[in-house]
Amino acid sequence: MMHQPLYRLVETTPPAIEPLTLGEVKTFLRVDQTSDDTLISSLIMAARMFCEVNTGRSLITRSYSLFLDRWPEVRHPRLFRPEQRRLPLTLEPSAINLPAPPLLSVTQINIYAADNSAAVFDSGSYFVDTAGVPGRVVLISGTVPPLPGRVANGIEIQFTAGYGAAEDDVPVLLRQGMLQVIAHLYEHRGDSPDQALLASGAAAIFQPYRLMGLS
Numbered sequence: 001m002m003h004q005p006l007y008r009l010v011e012t013t014p015p016a017i018e019p020l021t022l023g024e025v026k027t028f029l030r031v032d033q034t035s036d037d038t039l040i041s042s043l044i045m046a047a048r049m050f051c052e053v054n055t056g057r058s059l060i061t062r063s064y065s066l067f068l069d070r071w072p073e074v075r076h077p078r079l080f081r082p083e084q085r086r087l088p089l090t091l092e093p094s095a096i097n098l099p100a101p102p103l104l105s106v107t108q109i110n111i112y113a114a115d116n117s118a119a120v121f122d123s124g125s126y127f128v129d130t131a132g133v134p135g136r137v138v139l140i141s142g143t144v145p146p147l148p149g150r151v152a153n154g155i156e157i158q159f160t161a162g163y164g165a166a167e168d169d170v171p172v173l174l175r176q177g178m179l180q181v182i183a184h185l186y187e188h189r190g191d192s193p194d195q196a197l198l199a200s201g202a203a204a205i206f207q208p209y210r211l212m213g214l215s
Contacts, residue, residue, distance in 0.1 A: 008067040015060035018044045019170040028179050047178040050193050056211035058100040059170045061162030067153040095138040100161045103135025107158040114149035177205035
């Protein structure tokens with residue numbers, strides 16, 4: 001079992017566009033006038049944020065930095081014979097699950113020294129697994145990663161994530177759920193995000209895409 005340490009995720013480059021255009025949302029709302037364009041644009045951004053928080057995913061491609069204090073550890077109980085089970089389990093670095101999937105690529109991994117200087121971890125020492133959700137960085141067998149000298153945020157993984165750079169790259173169901181959230185908030189402007197998710201039916205639409213965790 002892998003034990004993922006606590007992490008701090010920083011969005012370094014925001015999405016260049018929203019998953020829905022103003023025109024398609026106005027068509028869905030059956031709005032012809034332009035006086036509410038600013039409001040509707042803000043609802044599009046809010047619906048995207050609701051969707052991402054609810055599912056744990058990135059919709060439009062953007063860049064992140066994931067900061068860790070230490071490498072995760074994996075326990076190997078199989079290394080011990082039955083009569084040795086009371087001995088401490090061996091621990092070794094293994095893999096890091098990356099949040100906000102789908103993972104597209106890892107740009108680089110920085111290891112910070114005590115003086116805050118950064119050294120790039122050799123990309124030949126790890127494999128970037130984008131096949132599953134969430135994506136992960138897997139250390140090559142036998143690799144002993146350098147330990148950070150900085151007490152906090154000593155490991156930085158720079159990566160990109162998202163379904164793509166265009167609106168149509170985002171799954172249809174997620175876009176439909178966002179449309180329903182927007183429609184509800186447009187008609188019920190005092191409702192909270194939680195009320196909108198439930199009342200609009202978007203929570204049920206988002207459910208298959210929700211991530212249970214990173215461990």
